Amino acid sequence: MRIERVEPINLRYEYPNASGFQYAGGICTARLTTLILIHTDTGHVGVGSVYSHPALVYLIVRDQLDPLLRGEDPNRVESLWEKMYGVTRWYGRKGVTMSAIGGVDTALWDLKGQSEGKPVWKLLGGTEGVCPAYASGLLWNEIDALAEEAIGHIDAGFKRVKMRLARSEEWDREAVTAVRKAIGPEHDVIVDASMRYNVALARRMGEFLEDMRVFWYEEPFPPEDIDSFVALRGAVGIPVSAGENEFGFQGFRELIRAKAVNIVQPDSSRCGGISEVVKVAQLAGANGLRVATHTWSDAVAVTANAHVVSAISNGITVEIDRTGTPFVEDLLVDPLEVSNGQLTLGDRPGLGIQLDMDVVERLRMANPLKIPDGSYSDMMFGKAYEPPSLPYVEIDA
Ligand SMILES: [Mg+2]
Structure with a gap:
């Protein structure tokens, strides 16, 4: 099997009338993700995803990674990862370049599974095609509405829910x-x-969160502020977590070496692909830490992260965005299935998913190099809705 071409497909879903959700990051006006399709001479297609600035992902894949990988054997996942990392080291290592490499890496794992006739979780040493999953949503809202939403997630088959704080100390405690x-x-x-x-x-x-028996306490500080994490960890009786904004094995090595967190949260669609999440998980395990992958934008990312969590002994759970985005709910021919707190991965080869290409075409950005003003991550905040500099009101301040 040989790689014919690597295709980036940028997707964008705009909420009607900028009516997306609100949280500490601002008002989300649109959702973004980039699918990576690796086409091969045998007709097999591998799928991965990346969330980062869409134009930058597009350029890196089109002008750097695609020409680099054409003609290569996709089963040589590790050496192709090293090749991509080596050629981009001068401007890469963290941020969008690592995310783009990761999207390609995940698509290579999908192809490897397809060519060996095995699901990725089995290639990684897993024993069962299921993965614990939790409902992620509960953004800034009226308190009553939050309670109602939480019950809805439980009724839909989840056993754990994640909520967003950092509005004001009073609101955080009430919520x-x-x-x-x-x-x-x-x-x-x-x-x-x-x-x-x-x-x-x-x-x-x-x-307070310990009194509430919170399962974990995520990202109270920015990713650069490792000293604050170190000061917090051990001072509270619940696990502290971070990692969704970290990149690559080396980045996580620093986080782990500093003893900054109890739970690490790599994301295959951001930190460097399935290969990198596996390496981070092994390092975490060697240091007595557990892994709960982050995921936000799309069903490919959920699935890729879930294959790893399912296979590793220190994996806790995978995150499922329950805010109602078509990238999660409509993108796959067979939608994600959660029951009794478990996401089904099944026995199909590779990632075991099939994209609904009608949906892909409907959401495809016409020109990823020409995009509206705003800030871009795995979400878009239109120019008028960028992260607010609201004062955070503390009860005892
Ligand atoms: Mg988070």
Whole structure:
């Protein structure tokens, strides 16, 4: 089998009337992701995904990675990863380049599984085609509406839910109390503080979150602020997590070496692909840490991360975006299936998914090099809705 070409397909879904959700990052006006399709001379197609700035992903794949990989044997996953990393090292290593390499890497794993007739979880040493999954949503909203939404996730077959905090200390406490009460003691609540706390506040909130029996306490500080994570970890009685904004094995090595977190959260569509998540998970395991992959934008990313979590001994769960995006709900011919808190991966070769190409074409960006003003991550915040510099009001401040 030989690679014929690597195709980036940028997708964009715009919420009607900028009516997306609101959280500490701003008001989300559109969703973005980039699919990576590797076409081969045997007709097999591997699929991966990347979330980063769409124009930059497009350029890196079209002008650097595609020409580099044409004619190569896709089964040589590790050496092709090294080749991509080596040629981009001068401008890559973190950020969009690592994310783009990761999208290609995941598509290579999909092809490897297809050519060997095995699901990726089996290639990685897993024993069963299922993965624990949790419902991710619960953004800034009215407290009653949050409680109702949380119950909806439980009714849909989830056992854990994740909510977003960092609005004000009063709101954060009320929101967690309401969700905890709504889902009852037999289910787990996870909180994400979206990088907006300081150490004193994070410790104070940590005591409260421990009382609420929060399952983990995610990203209270920005990814660069490792010292604050170190100051928090161990000072609170619940696991502290981070990693969705870290890239590559080397980045996670620093996080782990500093003893910054209890749970690491790599994401195959951002940190460097399935290969890199596996390496990060092994390092985490050697340091007694667990892994709960981050995922946000699309069903390919959910599936890729789930194959790894399912196969590793220190994997906890995979995240499923439940905000109602077509990238999660409509992109696959057979939609994601969760029951009893478990995502089904099955026994189909590779990632075991098939894209609905009508949906892909409907969401395809006409020209990824010509995009509206705004800020771009795995979401888009239109220019008028960029992250606000609202003061965070603390109760005891
Ligand atoms: Mg997060």
